Amino acid sequence: MLDVSLEVRAEIGDEEADRLLTGDDAPSSYDCTSCRTPGDPETDPTSTVLFVGEETAVLAFAHAGCIPSQVVNVSEEQLQGAVRSITGDGPAPDDAPAGEVPAAVPGGQAVLGITSGLVLIGGDLHPALVVEPTAPIARPGTTGPGDDFLPLLIEQGFIPVTDTTELPSPLGGWSVLLAGGQLHAVLQPGTEGGPQVAWWQAHQALSVTDGWRAAVNKTQRVLIYAAPVGSIGQQPREDLLRDALDKAAINGKLVAASMPLAGTPGA
16 A cells, blocks of 8 residues: 655665565554644555655655655755654644744845635635735845835746635646645745755744645645735734735735645646
Protein backbone atom coordinates (compact mmCIF):
# COMPACT_ATOMS: atom_id res chain seq x y z
CA MET A 1 0.00 0.00 0.00
CA LEU A 2 3.12 2.22 0.01
CA ASP A 3 4.00 4.42 -2.97
CA VAL A 4 7.56 5.59 -3.62
CA SER A 5 7.62 7.91 -6.62
CA LEU A 6 10.50 7.88 -9.10
CA GLU A 7 11.73 11.26 -7.85
CA VAL A 8 11.76 10.05 -4.24
CA ARG A 9 13.54 6.84 -5.31
CA ALA A 10 16.15 8.92 -7.13
CA GLU A 11 16.87 10.85 -3.95
CA ILE A 12 16.93 8.00 -1.42
CA GLY A 13 18.39 5.30 -3.68
CA ASP A 14 17.05 1.99 -4.93
CA GLU A 15 18.15 0.02 -1.85
CA GLU A 16 16.29 2.22 0.62
CA ALA A 17 13.26 2.45 -1.68
CA ASP A 18 13.08 -1.33 -1.94
CA ARG A 19 13.38 -1.69 1.84
CA LEU A 20 10.43 0.66 2.22
CA LEU A 21 8.35 -1.24 -0.31
CA THR A 22 9.10 -4.62 1.28
CA GLY A 23 8.15 -3.22 4.67
CA ASP A 24 11.61 -3.49 6.26
CA ASP A 25 11.90 0.27 6.83
CA ALA A 26 8.24 1.23 6.56
CA PRO A 27 6.56 2.47 9.74
CA SER A 28 3.91 0.32 11.38
CA SER A 29 1.84 3.49 11.71
CA TYR A 30 2.26 7.22 11.09
CA ASP A 31 0.60 10.59 11.44
CA CYS A 32 -0.13 11.94 7.95
CA THR A 33 2.22 14.85 7.23
CA SER A 34 -0.70 16.70 5.63
CA CYS A 35 -3.83 16.08 7.71
CA ARG A 36 -2.08 14.74 10.86
CA THR A 37 -4.56 11.89 11.32
CA PRO A 38 -3.23 8.34 11.84
CA GLY A 39 -2.38 6.07 8.95
CA ASP A 40 -1.30 2.46 8.51
CA PRO A 41 0.77 1.58 5.42
CA GLU A 42 -0.52 -2.01 5.59
CA THR A 43 -4.14 -0.96 5.17
CA ASP A 44 -4.08 2.65 3.89
CA PRO A 45 -2.70 3.76 0.51
CA THR A 46 0.35 5.71 1.67
CA SER A 47 2.71 8.18 0.00
CA THR A 48 6.35 8.78 0.83
CA VAL A 49 7.13 12.52 0.95
CA LEU A 50 10.78 13.61 1.05
CA PHE A 51 11.50 17.11 2.36
CA VAL A 52 14.92 18.22 1.08
CA GLY A 53 16.80 21.18 2.58
CA GLU A 54 20.25 22.58 1.88
CA GLU A 55 22.02 20.11 4.17
CA THR A 56 19.50 17.53 5.34
CA ALA A 57 16.49 15.58 4.15
CA VAL A 58 13.54 14.12 6.04
CA LEU A 59 11.30 11.30 4.84
CA ALA A 60 7.68 11.59 5.93
CA PHE A 61 4.51 9.65 5.20
CA ALA A 62 1.06 10.76 4.14
CA HIS A 63 -2.27 9.34 3.06
CA ALA A 64 -2.17 8.95 -0.70
CA GLY A 65 -5.49 10.78 -0.85
CA CYS A 66 -3.97 13.80 0.91
CA ILE A 67 -0.75 14.22 -1.05
CA PRO A 68 1.09 12.14 -3.68
CA SER A 69 4.58 10.74 -3.23
CA GLN A 70 6.98 13.55 -4.09
CA VAL A 71 10.12 15.51 -3.27
CA VAL A 72 9.53 18.93 -1.69
CA ASN A 73 12.49 21.33 -1.81
CA VAL A 74 12.51 23.65 1.21
CA SER A 75 14.97 25.88 3.02
CA GLU A 76 16.87 24.42 5.95
CA GLU A 77 14.82 26.61 8.31
CA GLN A 78 11.57 25.36 6.80
CA LEU A 79 12.83 21.79 7.05
CA GLN A 80 13.58 22.12 10.75
CA GLY A 81 10.10 23.55 11.27
CA ALA A 82 8.62 20.64 9.35
CA VAL A 83 10.59 18.20 11.49
CA ARG A 84 9.19 19.79 14.65
CA SER A 85 5.67 19.49 13.25
CA ILE A 86 6.11 15.92 12.04
CA THR A 87 7.65 14.74 15.33
CA GLY A 88 5.13 16.62 17.42
CA ASP A 89 7.72 18.91 19.01
CA GLY A 90 6.14 22.08 17.65
CA PRO A 91 4.69 24.39 20.31
CA ALA A 92 1.57 25.41 18.41
CA PRO A 93 -1.60 23.53 19.48
CA ASP A 94 -3.51 21.56 16.87
CA ASP A 95 -6.79 23.35 17.58
CA ALA A 96 -5.42 26.90 17.42
CA PRO A 97 -7.75 29.34 15.65
CA ALA A 98 -6.92 30.92 12.34
CA GLY A 99 -4.29 33.55 13.00
CA GLU A 100 -1.69 35.85 11.57
CA VAL A 101 2.03 35.17 11.31
CA PRO A 102 4.18 37.87 9.73
CA ALA A 103 7.20 37.05 7.62
CA ALA A 104 9.90 39.26 6.19
CA VAL A 105 9.50 40.62 2.70
CA PRO A 106 12.75 40.60 0.66
CA GLY A 107 14.47 43.89 1.35
CA GLY A 108 13.09 44.14 4.87
CA GLN A 109 10.77 47.04 4.04
CA ALA A 110 7.59 45.43 5.35
CA VAL A 111 6.19 42.15 6.58
CA LEU A 112 3.38 40.11 5.12
CA GLY A 113 0.58 39.05 7.45
CA ILE A 114 -1.27 35.86 6.53
CA THR A 115 -4.66 34.86 7.92
CA SER A 116 -6.19 31.45 7.23
CA GLY A 117 -9.92 31.00 6.82
CA LEU A 118 -12.67 29.21 4.93
CA VAL A 119 -14.44 30.94 2.03
CA LEU A 120 -17.87 29.81 0.83
CA ILE A 121 -18.08 29.71 -2.97
CA GLY A 122 -20.83 27.92 -4.88
CA GLY A 123 -22.05 26.17 -1.76
CA ASP A 124 -18.64 24.64 -0.96
CA LEU A 125 -16.10 25.69 1.66
CA HIS A 126 -12.65 26.43 0.24
CA PRO A 127 -9.44 26.80 2.27
CA ALA A 128 -8.06 30.32 1.84
CA LEU A 129 -5.14 32.46 2.91
CA VAL A 130 -5.47 36.23 3.01
CA VAL A 131 -2.23 38.19 2.60
CA GLU A 132 -1.85 41.82 3.62
CA PRO A 133 1.42 43.74 4.13
CA THR A 134 2.00 45.88 7.20
CA ALA A 135 3.26 48.76 5.03
CA PRO A 136 3.20 49.82 1.37
CA ILE A 137 5.33 47.64 -0.88
CA ALA A 138 7.71 49.51 -3.18
CA ARG A 139 8.83 48.08 -6.49
CA PRO A 140 12.38 46.66 -6.21
CA GLY A 141 14.91 49.36 -6.98
CA THR A 142 12.60 52.19 -5.98
CA THR A 143 11.90 53.92 -2.70
CA GLY A 144 8.20 54.69 -3.12
CA PRO A 145 6.12 56.43 -1.91
CA GLY A 146 3.61 54.47 -4.02
CA ASP A 147 2.28 51.01 -3.21
CA ASP A 148 3.09 48.48 -5.95
CA PHE A 149 1.98 45.36 -4.06
CA LEU A 150 -0.97 44.53 -6.32
CA PRO A 151 0.73 45.48 -9.62
CA LEU A 152 3.68 43.27 -8.72
CA LEU A 153 1.36 40.34 -7.98
CA ILE A 154 -0.61 40.90 -11.18
CA GLU A 155 2.67 40.71 -13.08
CA GLN A 156 3.23 37.33 -11.40
CA GLY A 157 -0.14 36.05 -12.62
CA PHE A 158 -2.57 36.96 -9.84
CA ILE A 159 -5.94 38.13 -11.15
CA PRO A 160 -7.89 41.19 -9.91
CA VAL A 161 -11.04 40.14 -8.04
CA THR A 162 -14.31 41.89 -8.76
CA ASP A 163 -16.61 39.11 -7.53
CA THR A 164 -15.68 36.96 -4.51
CA THR A 165 -18.33 34.38 -5.46
CA GLU A 166 -16.09 33.18 -8.31
CA LEU A 167 -13.19 30.78 -7.83
CA PRO A 168 -9.76 32.37 -8.44
CA SER A 169 -7.80 31.09 -11.44
CA PRO A 170 -4.98 28.55 -10.91
CA LEU A 171 -1.46 30.01 -10.85
CA GLY A 172 1.14 27.67 -12.31
CA GLY A 173 4.46 27.22 -10.54
CA TRP A 174 3.18 28.45 -7.17
CA SER A 175 2.19 26.19 -4.28
CA VAL A 176 1.47 26.10 -0.57
CA LEU A 177 3.70 24.10 1.77
CA LEU A 178 1.65 22.26 4.39
CA ALA A 179 3.57 19.83 6.57
CA GLY A 180 2.47 18.09 9.72
CA GLY A 181 -0.93 19.71 9.26
CA GLN A 182 0.62 23.19 9.68
CA LEU A 183 1.30 25.99 7.23
CA HIS A 184 4.98 26.67 6.51
CA ALA A 185 5.26 28.71 3.33
CA VAL A 186 3.82 29.94 0.07
CA LEU A 187 6.28 29.01 -2.68
CA GLN A 188 6.85 30.75 -6.00
CA PRO A 189 8.79 29.66 -9.11
CA GLY A 190 12.56 29.82 -8.85
CA THR A 191 14.66 31.79 -11.30
CA GLU A 192 15.70 30.23 -14.61
CA GLY A 193 13.75 27.05 -13.98
CA GLY A 194 15.30 26.44 -10.56
CA PRO A 195 13.47 24.97 -7.55
CA GLN A 196 10.67 26.90 -5.90
CA VAL A 197 11.59 29.58 -3.38
CA ALA A 198 9.59 31.01 -0.49
CA TRP A 199 7.47 34.05 -1.34
CA TRP A 200 6.09 34.00 2.21
CA GLN A 201 7.56 31.91 5.00
CA ALA A 202 6.30 31.50 8.56
CA HIS A 203 8.75 32.30 11.34
CA GLN A 204 6.89 29.61 13.26
CA ALA A 205 4.61 27.08 11.60
CA LEU A 206 1.03 28.37 11.51
CA SER A 207 -1.61 26.05 12.92
CA VAL A 208 -4.86 25.86 10.99
CA THR A 209 -8.24 24.62 12.14
CA ASP A 210 -9.48 21.08 11.65
CA GLY A 211 -12.09 22.46 9.24
CA TRP A 212 -9.42 24.20 7.15
CA ARG A 213 -7.33 21.01 6.97
CA ALA A 214 -10.40 18.95 6.03
CA ALA A 215 -11.22 21.42 3.25
CA VAL A 216 -7.69 21.43 1.81
CA ASN A 217 -7.55 17.63 1.92
CA LYS A 218 -10.75 17.62 -0.14
CA THR A 219 -9.83 20.28 -2.70
CA GLN A 220 -6.02 19.84 -2.74
CA ARG A 221 -5.87 23.56 -3.53
CA VAL A 222 -5.61 26.77 -1.51
CA LEU A 223 -7.13 30.11 -2.51
CA ILE A 224 -4.74 33.03 -1.98
CA TYR A 225 -6.21 36.52 -1.67
CA ALA A 226 -3.96 39.57 -1.42
CA ALA A 227 -4.77 43.21 -0.65
CA PRO A 228 -2.73 46.36 0.08
CA VAL A 229 -2.01 47.49 3.63
CA GLY A 230 -5.11 48.70 5.45
CA SER A 231 -7.60 46.93 3.16
CA ILE A 232 -8.51 43.87 5.25
CA GLY A 233 -7.24 44.24 8.81
CA GLN A 234 -7.27 41.56 11.50
CA GLN A 235 -10.78 40.13 11.51
CA PRO A 236 -11.74 37.93 14.48
CA ARG A 237 -14.38 35.91 12.58
CA GLU A 238 -14.61 34.39 9.12
CA ASP A 239 -17.83 36.22 8.28
CA LEU A 240 -16.13 39.53 9.02
CA LEU A 241 -13.13 38.42 6.97
CA ARG A 242 -15.45 37.67 4.03
CA ASP A 243 -17.09 41.10 4.41
CA ALA A 244 -13.64 42.72 4.29
CA LEU A 245 -12.76 40.73 1.16
CA ASP A 246 -16.01 41.81 -0.49
CA LYS A 247 -15.30 45.46 0.33
CA ALA A 248 -11.72 45.24 -0.98
CA ALA A 249 -12.98 43.65 -4.21
CA ILE A 250 -15.57 46.41 -4.71
CA ASN A 251 -12.84 49.02 -4.19
CA GLY A 252 -10.52 47.33 -6.71
CA LYS A 253 -8.01 46.40 -4.02
CA LEU A 254 -8.03 42.60 -4.18
CA VAL A 255 -6.20 40.03 -6.30
CA ALA A 256 -6.32 36.26 -6.01
CA ALA A 257 -5.07 32.93 -7.33
CA SER A 258 -5.50 29.28 -6.46
CA MET A 259 -2.55 26.97 -6.04
CA PRO A 260 -1.91 23.34 -5.12
CA LEU A 261 -0.09 21.91 -2.14
CA ALA A 262 3.70 22.01 -2.52
CA GLY A 263 5.08 19.60 -5.07
CA THR A 264 1.84 18.87 -6.85
CA PRO A 265 1.63 20.04 -10.47
CA GLY A 266 -0.03 23.34 -11.18
CA ALA A 267 -3.08 23.45 -13.38
